[in-house]
C-alpha cells in the first residue's frame with residue numbers, strides 16, 4: 001500500500017478562499033475582522049509562525065495588530081496589554097504565541113484572554129465547552145486535523161484512535177474532538193508502557209510527541225490513517241515530523257506530510273475562528289438592536 005498524502009497547503013488555500021467571501025460580506029456590513037497577535041521574545045520558530053499568521057490574515061482580509069515584546073517583559077505588563085485588547089470592542093480575536101519565556105505563566109496568560117476573543121481555544125472555559133461536546137472556540141491544530149477527515153470523508157465513528165502526546169494544545173483537545181465524533185480514544189504519553197502495542201491497534205494514529213521520526217513503519221497498523229503533528233529540526237536543520245514518513249507511507253492508507261500537512265491547517269483554522277468571532281459580533285449587535 002502507498003499512502004495518499006493529505007495536502008494541508010491545498011486544503012488550507014481552499015478554506016482561505018471561502019473565508020475571503022465571508023470577510024467581504026462582513027465588510028459590506030461595516031465590520032473588519034481584527035486579530036491581535038502577541039509575540040514575546042525571539043524564538044525563531046515562533047517568529048516564522050507569527051509571520052505566517054499575519055500573511056494568511058492579509059490574504060483573507062483580516063486586519064492584524066502585530067504586537068512584539070522583549071523576552072524580559074513581566075507577566076503583569078503582559079496581562080495589562082491583554083486587558084486593554086479584551087476591552088477594545090473593535091478587536092475580535094486575541095492570541096499570545098506559545099511558548100512563553102519562563103517568568104510568564106502560560107496558564108495565567110491563557111486564562112486572561114476573554115473566552116469570547118480566545119481564537120486559540122485554549123481558555124479553560126472553551127476547553128470545558130469542548131469536552132462537553134458544545135464547542136465555542138476550538139484549538140486550531142486539532143481543529144485543522146478534523147478538516148482532513150471531513151474533506152476526505154474518512155470515517156471516525158467506532159474507530160480506534162490512538163493519540164501519542166497529551167499536550168494542552170494538541171493531545172488533550174484532539175482526544176475530545178475524536179470522542180465527540182464517536183471514536184474510541186486512547187491517549188498515550190511518555191509514561192505509557194509498550195507504546196507500540198497501542199499504536200499498532202490504531203485505525204487512526206495521531207503523533208504529537210515532539211520527537212523526530214519517532215513512529216516507525218512497524219508501529220503502524222496496515223491501512224491506518226496517520227496524522228503527523230511533529231515539527232522537529234534534524235541535525236541538518238531540515239524540518240521533520242514525528243513519523244518516519246518514508247517507511248510509514250508504505251503501510252498507511254493516508255498520511256499528512258511534514259511540512260505541508262497539519263501546519264498550514266493550524267493557521268487556516270485561526271483565520272476561520274477569527275472570522276467566526278467577527279460574524280458573531282454582528283449577531284450580538286443585531287440582537288441588541290432588535291431587543292431595544
Ligand SMILES: Nc1nc2c(c(=O)[nH]1)N[C@@H](CN(C=O)c1ccc(C(=O)N[C@@H](CCC(=O)O)C(=O)O)cc1)CN2
Pocket residue numbers: 048049052095096097098099120140141169231239258259260261262263264265266267
Ligand atoms: N498561540 C499559539 N501558539 C502555538 C500554537 C497555536 O496554535 N497557538 N501552535 C504551535 C505553532 N503554530 C502556530 O502557532 C504553528 C506551527 C507550524 C505551522 C506551519 O505552518 N508549519 C509549516 C512549516 C513551517 C516551517 O517551515 O517552519 C508546515 O508544517 O508546513 C503553523 C503554525 C505552537 N504555538
